[in-house]
Amino acid sequence: MSSGVSASKTRLKLVREVKTFEAYFVEEYPKMVALAAAVSGDRIHAEDIAQEAMSKLNYQWDKVSEFDKPGAWLRRVTINLAISSKRKFLSEAKAFMKIQNDQCQLVQPSSDDEYVWKHVKKLSKMQRSVVALHYLEGLSLKDVAEILDIKASTARVHLHRAKESLHSQLINNLEVENV
Amino acid sequence: MSDNNFDSNTEDKISQAYENLQRDSEKVNTMEALRKVTDKKVNSKNLIPALIFCSVLAILALGGLAFILNSGANDSSESNIATDDMDKVNNDLLVDGDSMDDDLSDNGTAMDDEKADTSDRLDGEGNAMDDPDEGNSMDDPALQELTCSAVGMTNQSAASGSSVVDAKLSAVVDAAIACDWDGLESLMDNDFTASFGGDDAIKLWKENEANGGQILRELVLVASIKSSISDNYGYIWPWFFNSWECGDALDSGPTSANQFVNDMAKLGIDPISDCKGIDSDIYQGYLGYRIGITDAGEWTFFVAGD
Numbered sequence: 001m002s003s004g005v006s007a008s009k010t011r012l013k014l015v016r017e018v019k020t021f022e023a024y025f026v027e028e029y030p031k032m033v034a035l036a037a038a039v040s041g042d043r044i045h046a047e048d049i050a051q052e053a054m055s056k057l058n059y060q061w062d063k064v065s066e067f068d069k070p071g072a073w074l075r076r077v078t079i080n081l082a083i084s085s086k087r088k089f090l091s092e093a094k095a096f097m098k099i100q101n102d103q104c105q106l107v108q109p110s111s112d113d114e115y116v117w118k119h120v121k122k123l124s125k126m127q128r129s130v131v132a133l134h135y136l137e138g139l140s141l142k143d144v145a146e147i148l149d150i151k152a153s154t155a156r157v158h159l160h161r162a163k164e165s166l167h168s169q170l171i172n173n174l175e176v177e178n179v
Numbered sequence: 180m181s182d183n184n185f186d187s188n189t190e191d192k193i194s195q196a197y198e199n200l201q202r203d204s205e206k207v208n209t210m211e212a213l214r215k216v217t218d219k220k221v222n223s224k225n226l227i228p229a230l231i232f233c234s235v236l237a238i239l240a241l242g243g244l245a246f247i248l249n250s251g252a253n254d255s256s257e258s259n260i261a262t263d264d265m266d267k268v269n270n271d272l273l274v275d276g277d278s279m280d281d282d283l284s285d286n287g288t289a290m291d292d293e294k295a296d297t298s299d300r301l302d303g304e305g306n307a308m309d310d311p312d313e314g315n316s317m318d319d320p321a322l323q324e325l326t327c328s329a330v331g332m333t334n335q336s337a338a339s340g341s342s343v344v345d346a347k348l349s350a351v352v353d354a355a356i357a358c359d360w361d362g363l364e365s366l367m368d369n370d371f372t373a374s375f376g377g378d379d380a381i382k383l384w385k386e387n388e389a390n391g392g393q394i395l396r397e398l399v400l401v402a403s404i405k406s407s408i409s410d411n412y413g414y415i416w417p418w419f420f421n422s423w424e425c426g427d428a429l430d431s432g433p434t435s436a437n438q439f440v441n442d443m444a445k446l447g448i449d450p451i452s453d454c455k456g457i458d459s460d461i462y463q464g465y466l467g468y469r470i471g472i473t474d475a476g477e478w479t480f481f482v483a484g485d
Contacts, residue, residue, distance in 0.1 A: 025213050034204035038197065047207060054216045084466060107203050109196065116196035124424055135197035149411050150421060163193070170189040 021061045025054055028071070031137065032078045038132035039082035041121040043108060046082075053078040075133065075147045083125045119169040127162035130155050327358035328393035335403040339414045343476035348416070351470070351478055352402045355395045360385065368477040380481070397446070397468050398481060404442045405433055412480075413473035417442060420469045425454035 019027075032053055037046035056077055057064055064070045109117055120128060126148065133144045145155040334352045338345050347366065354362035364381050373380035387394040404417035415421075419432055419439070429436035429450065443450050446467050471480040 022213060022217075025216065026209055029209050029212055030204045030207055031201070033207050034201045037200055037204065046204075047212065051212055051216055054212070055219055058216055058219075107206070109203075110199065112192070113196040113199055116193055120196075124426075126424070132197070135194060136201055146411065149409055151410055163190075166193055167186055167189045170192060171186060 019065070021058055021065070024057075024065075024070075028074060029054055032074065034136050035075060035078050035132055036082045038120070038136055039079050039125070039128050041117060041128070049081045050078060053081055069146075072143070072147045076149075079129050079132075079148070083129075115170065115173055116166070119166050122169075123162050123165060124158075126150070127158050127165075130158040131162045131166075134159055327355070327388050328396035329355045329399045330358060332356050332396065332399045334399075337403055337405045337416065339406045339472075341414065341474065341476075344414050344472050344474070347472050347476040347478055348402055348470070352399050355398045358395065366478050368473075368479045371478065372480040372482055374482045394468075398470065400445045401468050401470055401481075404445065407433075409471075412471045413475075413477075414471070416470045417446070417465065419443070419465050421465075423450075423465065425450070 029050060032050035033046050036049035036053070037043045040046065040049060053074060057070075057074055064073050067073055120131065123131065129148055130144055133139045133147060134141075139147075141152045141155045141159065144159075145152040148155065150158075332355075334349060334356060336345070336348045336352045339348070351363065351366050353359075354366060360381050363384075367380065371380055373383050384394050401416050404419075406414045406416045407418035407420070407422055409415050409421075418434075419442075423432055423439075429439050432439060434442065440450060443465075446465075448465070448467070466483065468481060468483045470478070471482075472478050
């Protein structure tokens with residue numbers, strides 16, 4: 001695991017614990033907002049995406065709460081929504097933008113971070129998903145692979161390529177800045 | 180493949196950006212969001228009795244309207260043209276090539292018009308309620324059971340190489356082509372997933388078909404494309420669901436480039452223009468329906484990417 005991932009982050013509790021939906025929501029919702037923002041690259045709609053994912057969970061709570069890893073299910077739903085939401089939101093974006101700007105609670109990134117997000121948006125959807133699960137939640141490649149239904153070796157390749165791409169872009173930016 | 184190759188400054192920047200995002204996300208109003216999500220479920224639950232109530236009211240109102248119209252028609256039937264004569268009139272009008280509406284408006288009363296408008300659909304007894312189009316409407320639940328978008332298709336399910344799996348896929352496709360909803364249901368695994376949010380696959384699919392969707396046709400088409408093997412889910416059709424992204428060579432999968440393009444075209448996708456499209460970041464791979472059957476031959480899902 002990369003040294004860049006905060007050591008304080010504990011491994012995500014994907015495994016089921018007996019909880020009410022409300023308690024589970026409070027614990028997981030902010031994480032889903034972050035995941036949706038990281039994968040979709042869209043902070044304005046991240047909360048909508050997270051709420052949609054949590055709604056789906058609510059409808060299926062009886063079933064999903066019995067899964068061994070409800071957290072994996074929730075993350076997959078959120079990622080799928082975040083990826084597909086790009087199509088959905090594009091068509092309505094103009095009309096929606098003003099209202100959502102008023103409602104959006106997730107603050108926009110600082111100028112330092114904006115650099116990073118600009119390049120994250122250029123990654124493929126699978127790379128964005130792997131990187132988000134890795135950096136946001138410190139998940140093992142095995143857990144990442146399980147959520148995304150890919151082999152752990154494939155997840156490793158996606159992560160490496162994503163990091164390679166991000167590093168080269170950021171280094172280029174730094175060089176340009178220094179010049 | 181060591182992470183040590185990466186510059187520690189940039190690694191810190193990336194890591195910091197994600198940490199900041201996580202920190203920012205903790206500031207969102209979770210309780211407000213929880214209220215919205217739980218309200219949404221409560222509202223949808225409340226909607227069901229309301230819909231039933233409205234449906235009953237609508238049926239009563241339509242029944243009343245039909246009764247009134249029927250009474251009116253009976254009252255005026257003696258003074259209007261008999262049905263057989265009406266058919267003759269209409270035939271004459273059609274032979275003349277004139278507009279039926281024009282001629283009838285010239286001919287007489289509003290009731291005449293109304294009767295003439297429907298006369299080509301009347302049976303021998305002039306009973307509008309026996310209209311054959313109405314009888315065949317997809318609104319009729321009995322007929323929904325008998326027909327679906329896969330009617331007339333042929334079973335061309337793509338073999339996976341596992342006889343147990345192939346037998347299940349073929350049975351699924353046969354049931355879809357026969358619009359055999361009970362058959363489809365009997366082939367599903369206990370934990371079958373139709374799509375995110377759908378517990379009752381058959382109900383969802385019937386609704387889809389009744390609303391003009393072609394989900395069973397899609398099922399048959401998807402089954403006709405080669406499968407791939409997933410570590411976690413067994414066999415999945417089509418193979419390109421997670422093995423191909425925009426930018427990959429068209430012949431990078433198990434089929435030739437032509438075959439790949441044809442297979443995607445079956446599902447309404449053009450891997451060349453869709454990738455070049457508005458923004459290649461939007462479409463990067465196949466997000467459509469896929470069928471999953473485990474190694475043991477359990478049909479576990481038919482889901483789309485969103």
